[in-house]
Amino acid sequence: xxxxxxxxxxxxxxxxxxxxxxxxxxSGEENQTLIxxxxxTVIDGTGAEPVPAQTVLIADGRIHEVGPAGQVTVPxxxxxxxxAGKFVIPGLIDTHVHLAxxxxxxxxxxxxxxxxxxxxDRGIVSVRDMAGDARALADLKRDALVFDIHSPDIYYTALMxxxxxxxxxRTHSASAGLAAGETPWLRAVTDDTDLLYxxxxxxxxGATGIKIYASLGPAEIDRITAEAHQQNMEVxxxxxxxxxxxxxxxxxxVDVLSHISHLRWAAEDSVxxxxxxxFWSLPVSDHRITEFLDSVLKAGTMxxxxxxxxxxxxxxxxxxxxxxxxxxxxxxAYQAGIVISTGTDTDGEIATLDEIxxxxxxxxxxxxxxxxxxxLNGAKVIGIENETGSITVGKYADLVLLHEDPxxxxxxxxxxxxxxxxxxxxxx
Numbered sequence: 001x002x003x004x005x006x007x008x009x010x011x012x013x014x015x016x017x018x019x020x021x022x023x024x025x026x027s028g029e030e031n032q033t034l035i036x037x038x039x040x041t042v043i044d045g046t047g048a049e050p051v052p053a054q055t056v057l058i059a060d061g062r063i064h065e066v067g068p069a070g071q072v073t074v075p076x077x078x079x080x081x082x083x084a085g086k087f088v089i090p091g092l093i094d095t096h097v098h099l100a101x102x103x104x105x106x107x108x109x110x111x112x113x114x115x116x117x118x119x120x121d122r123g124i125v126s127v128r129d130m131a132g133d134a135r136a137l138a139d140l141k142r143d144a145l146v147f148d149i150h151s152p153d154i155y156y157t158a159l160m161x162x163x164x165x166x167x168x169x170r171t172h173s174a175s176a177g178l179a180a181g182e183t184p185w186l187r188a189v190t191d192d193t194d195l196l197y198x199x200x201x202x203x204x205x206g207a208t209g210i211k212i213y214a215s216l217g218p219a220e221i222d223r224i225t226a227e228a229h230q231q232n233m234e235v236x237x238x239x240x241x242x243x244x245x246x247x248x249x250x251x252x253x254v255d256v257l258s259h260i261s262h263l264r265w266a267a268e269d270s271v272x273x274x275x276x277x278x279f280w281s282l283p284v285s286d287h288r289i290t291e292f293l294d295s296v297l298k299a300g301t302m303x304x305x306x307x308x309x310x311x312x313x314x315x316x317x318x319x320x321x322x323x324x325x326x327x328x329x330x331x332x333a334y335q336a337g338i339v340i341s342t343g344t345d346t347d348g349e350i351a352t353l354d355e356i357x358x359x360x361x362x363x364x365x366x367x368x369x370x371x372x373x374x375x376l377n378g379a380k381v382i383g384i385e386n387e388t389g390s391i392t393v394g395k396y397a398d399l400v401l402l403h404e405d406p407x408x409x410x411x412x413x414x415x416x417x418x419x420x421x422x423x424x425x426x427x428x
Contacts, residue, residue: 032079035397035423039069043407045090045375048369050407056088058397061423066393085418087405089371090390091125091152091398093378094352095304096258096343099140099154100132102173103397107132112140116151119350122399125415125421127350128343128382129156130236130258131213133174134185134205138305141206145341147424155209156201156383157236160224162215163188195227202233208383209234209255216241217344219250225252234383236304239263242271247292250301256381257296258343260305260326260333266292280321284328293329293336302339302381305330307358308346341381342374353413360410367410384426397423 033057041250042054044066055072057065065072074080099112119127120424135154144151165171166181166188174186180190184201202210210228212221212235221244237254239246239262246266249257253391257263265271267288282289296303310318310326334340342355352374359370379389388396399420404412421426 010053032425033424034058034075034078034421035420036072036074036078036080037083037088037399037401038074038080039085040401041087042066042391043087043089043368043371044392045372046392047372048089049368050405056397056399058420058423061396061397063391063393063397066391081194081418083401083417085403087402088391089400089402089406090375091400091421092123092352092356092374092387092413093126093128093342093382093389094119094124094152094255094344094350094355095128095341095378095381096130096306096345097127097350098132098333098345099127099129099156100134100136100174101170103133103136104176105173107136109136112123113149113151115349116140116144116149116154119352119421120150120152121416121419121427122340122350122353123416123419123427124152124350124352125363125398125400125419126155126378126382126384126388127151128209128378129154130343130345131157131159131174131186131211133176134158134183134207138206147426150426153421155384156207157209157211158185158187158205158207159211160189160202160211160216161200161213162188162220163190164215165213188222189216191220195223199224199227199231199233203231204360207233209236212237212241212249212254214238214241216244218244218252220244221248221252221254225254229253232339234309236381240265240271247295250292250295253299254301255383256302256304256341258304258306258309258345259309260303260307261310261322262331263289263292263329264325277321280325282325284325284332287327289332293333296333297336297338300339302341302377303330303333304341304343304381305333306343307363308344308351308355316326327362330359334363334365334369339377339380340373341378342370343381356413357410367407370410371406 037056041052089174141154171180175183192290235254236256237249359365376389379385388398401418403415406412
């Protein structure tokens with residue numbers, strides 16, 4: 001009874017003001033409820049080969065029909081867009097951004113809205129924020145949802161960590177006015193934490209996932225994961241949680257691991273930070289790494305590599321051996337068939353296209369597989385694959401039209417013609 005009451009309250013809080021489909025009562029071409037893309041080549045995001053000369057019919061924000069041009073009946077009232085010679089892909093998804101670490105400072109509303117607008121202009125229709133001030137995030141999410149701001153749709157997490165983490169100044173700015181570690185979205189977890197209440201409160205902030213961050217052992221991760229899944233929340237975790245490591249996270253059943261470099265500790269008996277010069281020279285063919293990747297695949301755990309963090313840059317010291325290791329292990333994970341998404345975790349702008357280019361140019365993904373990583377896989381990582389991520393009848397019409405074929409050259413993602421979000425033309 002208590003569980004039922006808590007969960008009902010959390011659901012009511014998180015669902016407040018969220019309609020099933022976007023409002024369409026504003027007149028004008030961008031807000032047509034019926035749109036037909038005709039003569040377009042469809043790249044559906046599932047990994048299937050491009051299909052030319054198709055019609056995509058959009059009704060009330062969703063994909064209503066996809067089929068050969070001339071065989072799909074287009075109503076007279078539809079806005080018809082002749083996309084001959086163009087290519088349509090699902091809207092891109094970035095699975096690792098930070099929008100509200102310091103809403104009173106660097107993440108002020110004007111700066112964040114500008115960053116989000118630029119992302120949408122580049123074809124990014126959904127982002128996952130990986131821990132910040134849920135008060136600011138809920139406001140941004142609402143305004144993006146109802147098109148009050150020019151922005152991708154926003155999904156976000158509530159962070160759980162051991163008490164030691166909450167000396168980090170970022171936690172204080174993201175919980176300003178309250179005690180860090182004692183808010184529903186930034187929670188210090190101990191053996192005494194009532195996780196039924198803590199996760200219900202987290203869900204009530206509008207978060208759709210729990211992020212497991214640091215200073216937790218295997219037993220705490222097991223408890224958090226089990227209760228979050230009981231309450232139908234995703235569980236997104238670091239690999240290095242210290243003292244717990246990546247093997248513990250996968251064993252607990254987390255849905256996603258972030259930061260590909262953390263997988264290196266799967267070859268160690270404990271987590272430690274004093275790595276020597278040989279640490280990153282471990283071959284990814286070492287049996288401890290290959291066995292770990294096999295366990296990731298069998299568990300269905302997905303990876304959010306954040307490759308842009310590991311690019312050698314004068315402003316961000318990075319050894320060549322570490323860079324090479326993360327590229328090589330990402331390639332091994334890709335070749336093993338593990339689901340990989342495109343998250344950036346970078347400052348200043350949402351550079352999803354750069355992450356996609358790295359997947360192709362350094363990891364060795366085919367352009368088609370990289371597109372799947374940036375669309376359907378991203379939706380799977382967030383837990384929204386039933387609503388978006390592929391050009392599938394019934395899903396939201398989150399679409400990007402391109403002048404050039406990205407499966408021939410991935411840089412053609414920059415040849416943007418139009419962006420449609422939930423059936424509205426938002427960029428043209």
